[in-house]
Amino acid sequence: MGKFGVIDLGTNTFHLLLVEANGDGTFREIYRKQHFVKLAEEGIHTIGAAPFARGLNVMQQFKQTLDEQQVTSLYAFGTAALRTASNGQEFIEKVKAQTGITVELISGEREAALIHKGVLQAVPFGVERMLIMDIGGGSVEFIIANKNQVYWAQSFPIGVAVLFHKFHHNDPIAITEIEATQQFFQHPTHTLVGASGTFDVLENILVKEKPYPHHSYLSADAFPDFYNKVVNATLQERLQMKGMPAIRVDMIVVALILVNVVIEIAAVDQIIISEHAMKEGMLQEMLHQKT
Secondary structure, X not given: XXXXXXXXXXXXEEEEEEEEEOOOOOEEXXXXXXXEOOOOOOOOOOOOHHHHHHHHHHHHHHHHXXXXXXXXXXXXXXXXXXXXXXXXXXXXXXHHHHHOOOEEEOOHHHHHHHHHHHHHOOOOOXXXXXXXXXXXXXXXXXXXXXXXXXXXXXXEOOOHHHHHHHHOOOOOOOHHHHHHHHOOOOOOOOEEEEEOHHHHHHHHHHOOOOOOOOEEEEEHHHHHHHHHHHHOOOHHHHHOOOOOOHHHOOOHHHHHHHHHHHHXXXXXXXXXXXXXXXXXXXXXXXXXXXX
């Protein structure tokens, strides 16, 4: 069936994921790469010249990998930054001209649907409703679902890049900024399923044992001490924390504030961290279209 590829052009990070189909509707990962492009480095309303150039350079690298790997089916999609930026369409046209790759803009609602499909492949859902949360740079997606259905899904334009530029002006972050960030929120359930970067950091630092290949468990009781340590630290102190990726030290604070708000509002007692999210959801759709 050949090789399938997905490119996710996110607000902070561009991802390339390549897989081979197993023939039973599942897939085997053969290549994964991410670059922290930070399209919203100079604000989400316009992509600055430096991040614009970085993004094009990464897409050229991805194109080279696609050719080397002889990928037969590719889907590239842009999310919040490219939807919002005044020159987002110009960037998409430049990508097409320089690489031949067509980038499709997808809505926040479509993002949420794909995240749900991806998480379902990694996390054992039962009849109990769970709250899925995917924190991006330009938006945050929430889905309340069980194994049988989605009860509610919504995308909020409050990703970490947006919040960082709007609220995080002091170092450490000021109490007034935390309160302002918290005003954005709503909605409840006792199990939080986290997908993508911020939750990867939580897993790396707080999860000691990982018996499952595509998900891990974390008691919500383990979160407050880590949260307080990070939120009250300066950037330099965060850089020194073991397991903290240097590329995430600037925006991790507002991301953890979002997680903390959700834990408190929903009275979350368990966090499940999913290795799969939107890219894997898209691949699942692509595989089923071919079968």
